[in-house]
Amino acid sequence: xxxxxxxxxxxxxxxxxxxxxxxxxxxxxxxxxxxxxxxxxxxxxxxxxxxxxxxxxxxxxxxxxxxxxxxxxxxxxxxxxxxxxxxxxxxxxxxxxxxxxxxxxxxxxxxxxxxxxxxxxxxxxxxxxxxxxxxxxxxxxxxxxxxxxxxxxxxxxxxxxxxxxxxxxxxxxxxxxxxxxxxxxxxxxxxxxxxxx
Amino acid sequence: xxxxxxxxxxxxxxxxxxxxxxxxxxxxxxxxxxxxxxxxxxxxxxxxxxxxxxxxxxxxxxxxxxxxxxxxxxxxxxxxxxxxxxxxxxxxxxxxxxxxxxxxxxxxxxxxxxxxxxxxxxxxxxxxxxxxxxxxxxxxxxxxxxxxxxxxxxxxxxxxxxxxxxxxxxxxxxxxxxxxxxxxxxxxxxxxxxxxx
Numbered sequence: 254x255x256x257x258x259x260x261x262x263x264x265x266x267x268x269x270x271x272x273x274x275x276x277x278x279x280x281x282x283x284x285x286x287x288x289x290x291x292x293x294x295x296x297x298x299x300x301x302x303x304x305x306x307x308x309x310x311x312x313x314x315x316x317x318x319x320x321x322x323x324x325x326x327x328x329x330x331x332x333x334x335x336x337x338x339x340x341x342x343x344x345x346x347x348x349x350x351x352x353x354x355x356x357x358x359x360x361x362x363x364x365x366x367x368x369x370x371x372x373x374x375x376x377x378x379x380x381x382x383x384x385x386x387x388x389x390x391x392x393x394x395x396x397x398x399x400x401x402x403x404x405x406x407x408x409x410x411x412x413x414x415x416x417x418x419x420x421x422x423x424x425x426x427x428x429x430x431x432x433x434x435x436x437x438x439x440x441x442x443x444x445x446x447x448x449x450x
Numbered sequence: 451x452x453x454x455x456x457x458x459x460x461x462x463x464x465x466x467x468x469x470x471x472x473x474x475x476x477x478x479x480x481x482x483x484x485x486x487x488x489x490x491x492x493x494x495x496x497x498x499x500x501x502x503x504x505x506x507x508x509x510x511x512x513x514x515x516x517x518x519x520x521x522x523x524x525x526x527x528x529x530x531x532x533x534x535x536x537x538x539x540x541x542x543x544x545x546x547x548x549x550x551x552x553x554x555x556x557x558x559x560x561x562x563x564x565x566x567x568x569x570x571x572x573x574x575x576x577x578x579x580x581x582x583x584x585x586x587x588x589x590x591x592x593x594x595x596x597x598x599x600x601x602x603x604x605x606x607x608x609x610x611x612x613x614x615x616x617x618x619x620x621x622x623x624x625x626x627x628x629x630x631x632x633x634x635x636x637x638x639x640x641x642x643x644x645x646x647x
Binding site for chain 1: 524545611620621625
């Protein structure tokens with residue numbers, strides 16, 4: 254495991270948690286299977302099917318970041334990541350195997366800590382178990398995941414579009430995100446206001 | 451300017467560019483106006499109205515990251531950022547003032563470099579001008595931006611929802627992202643397949 258990358262993911266996310274570790278390990282295994290390293294520009298593409306903690310580790314590790322045009326979000330509420338390499342024209346889909354990281358004792362302690370009913374020793378026990386759990390995830394093997402090459406159409410590279418000025422607020426907006434109404438050009442927020450939404 | 455934060459933003463994004471610098475400076479000025487520091491958990495909330503380079507700097511600087519539930523994306527194609535502090539119950543909206551960072555010579559050279567028609571000296575000139583332009587943005591004052599406190603309803607903290615298993619693919623999905631069809635529970639991708647989409 255690359256400790257430095259994990260530390261960077263924790264720093265970016267703000268704290269270490271099992272969700273972050275699952276995203277980290279998923280991205281790491283998918284990249285290993287693809288035989289690729291971090292994407293400085295848009296060499297890699299990631300399609301994430303949730304917006305939870307793991308996506309932060311994925312951004313740090315893969316270089317597929319929200320602002321670079323190579324990060325695609327599908328709001329499916331599923332811990333599924335698809336990572337593709339443009340150069341190799343290959344994509345890997347990865348998800349955690351059912352119950353692979355199930356830890357009932359940790360769940361119980363988390364509940365107690367969350368509700369404020371945990372004793373001091375339970376709090377300590379929770380922290381130690383959480384740390385161990387994260388370590389286990391980070392050191393887990395492919396057997397904890399379902400990992401497979403998939404046949405997908407890799408999304409195109411990001412396109413830079415020109416901006417136009419909204420006739421109401423005077424602010425620039427990407428042309429493809431404006432509407433023409435009765436001869437005026439409006440950005441989406443102004444258009445919504447105009448429509449009384 | 452905090453050089454270390456800028457370096458971290460560049461490392462996260464993969465390269466330095468004017469868009470990244472605008473997002474960085476916007477976030478920095480908004481945070482200064484709010485009197486807040488980076489969000490380790492969900493103390494801050496960011497609403498971004500584009501998914502371009504600047505949002506990566508904002509994630510790094512504010513700690514409002516895609517995977518933490520305190521980062522909200524409105525697909526308006528506008529370089530507008532609203533940053534709110536839960537503790538202070540205040541929000542600042544910031545956007546670049548019209549033409550503040552307009553640089554026709556840089557645009558011309560970027561066009562030449564992009565199309566492959568730039569001479570070697572133009573390529574060098576472009577790189578030097580781009581570096582200077584980024585520095586100017588990072589050192590720019592509030593006069594280059596429209597920055598104001600705004601009255602918004604700060605989005606609620608992220609809620610962790612339980613997962614259920616999809617009766618088709620057997621993969622877990624967040625309960626609120628599943629549908630019940632003819633007595634079976636389906637995740638959204640399986641539901642779409644079922645509907646023949």
